[in-house]
Amino acid sequence: xxxxxxxxxxxxxxxxxxxxxxxxxxxxxxxxxxxxxxxxxxxxxxxxxxxxxxxxxxxxxxxxxxxxxxxx
Numbered sequence: 001x002x003x004x005x006x007x008x009x010x011x012x013x014x015x016x017x018x019x020x021x022x023x024x025x026x027x028x029x030x031x032x033x034x035x036x037x038x039x040x041x042x043x044x045x046x047x048x049x050x051x052x053x054x055x056x057x058x059x060x061x062x063x064x065x066x067x068x069x070x071x072x
Contacts, residue, residue: 005012006021014021020028031039 004015006016006024007019008024008027009021011021011023018025018028027039
């Protein structure tokens with residue numbers, strides 16, 4: 001079945017086979033190989049930030065900004 005937009009990424013750049021664009025079909029193949037649990041775990045580890053790393057990064061930026069202002 002062909003649709004005009006991908007059900008996963010909502011891309012309308014190409015006709016979609018199995019309701020998925022070419023890129024999302026590649027992701028589907030990865031899920032078939034590694035399993036959805038492993039793919040989700042990897043995506044969360046790479047893309048989802050926890051509160052502590054965000055706080056450390058924000059503190060580092062604020063500290064760097066404060067030091068820069070003191071030098072002026």
